[in-house]
Amino acid sequence: MTKWGVSLALAPWLCFAAIMPVRTLFATPFFEADIGSDALLDELEHSCHLLAEEDAAGRRWSREHGYKGYTSYASLADLPERDPACADLKRLLDKQVRAFAKACHFDLAKPLRLDSLWVNILKPGGTHSGHIHPHSIVSGTFYVAVPPGSGALKLEDPRLAMLMAAPGRTDDAPEHLLPFVYAEPAAGRVFLWESWLRHEVMPHSGKGERISISFNYR
Numbered sequence: 653m654t655k656w657g658v659s660l661a662l663a664p665w666l667c668f669a670a671i672m673p674v675r676t677l678f679a680t681p682f683f684e685a686d687i688g689s690d691a692l693l694d695e696l697e698h699s700c701h702l703l704a705e706e707d708a709a710g711r712r713w714s715r716e717h718g719y720k721g722y723t724s725y726a727s728l729a730d731l732p733e734r735d736p737a738c739a740d741l742k743r744l745l746d747k748q749v750r751a752f753a754k755a756c757h758f759d760l761a762k763p764l765r766l767d768s769l770w771v772n773i774l775k776p777g778g779t780h781s782g783h784i785h786p787h788s789i790v791s792g793t794f795y796v797a798v799p800p801g802s803g804a805l806k807l808e809d810p811r812l813a814m815l816m817a818a819p820g821r822t823d824d825a826p827e828h829l830l831p832f833v834y835a836e837p838a839a840g841r842v843f844l845w846e847s848w849l850r851h852e853v854m855p856h857s858g859k860g861e862r863i864s865i866s867f868n869y870r
Contacts, residue, residue: 688840695737720778780853788847788868801858
């Protein structure tokens with residue numbers, strides 16, 4: 653007998669029972685880093701406003717598609733060549749995407765390359781419903797200006813449509829078991845994720861413009 657009155661013969665079984673035989677499988681990588689200097693943020697904010705003034709096609713597309721603000725998503729495909737600040741941002745993003753691809757253990761014949769990059773200026777009340785980024789490998793957003801109350805990036809468990817009768821999670825559930833995770837943006841911060849991950853922009857309930865630059869790598 654031990655001093656707690658438990659048979660020594662049972663001790664190994666007690667140790668085994670204390671180890672939960674549960675593994676976490678099929679993880680969803682998400683990358684977050686603060687990479688923007690104040691000088692770069694100032695240059696990018698100026699560039700984004702200048703683009704919004706000059707890009708009539710982008711303003712028209714935003715109006716026609718109910719985008720509350722401005723986006724160059726469907727109008728300008730050459731921002732790193734067009735604007736020096738966007739070129740500087742691309743160099744920073746290339747480095748972060750390489751690190752993310754390594755962390756994901758992608759088996760790549762050559763490094764991922766930037767496929768598209770676009771500006772978003774979201775006014776108060778604006779949002780962006782749930783979506784994915786087809787035909788890409790890594791997607792992300794870099795935040796230029798984030799007023800208080802701008803709205804988080806909502807990430808959705810990719811298995812959600814197949815969970816059927818799965819119960820909800822308790823209040824103390826760890827992050828990796830939650831059906832939704834909210835990533836809080838900040839000026840100079842970049843988020844990266846695999847492009848199949850469904851996400852949405854929560855409503856901008858603050859004041860002022862939320863400015864971000866989104867992108868895809870393939």
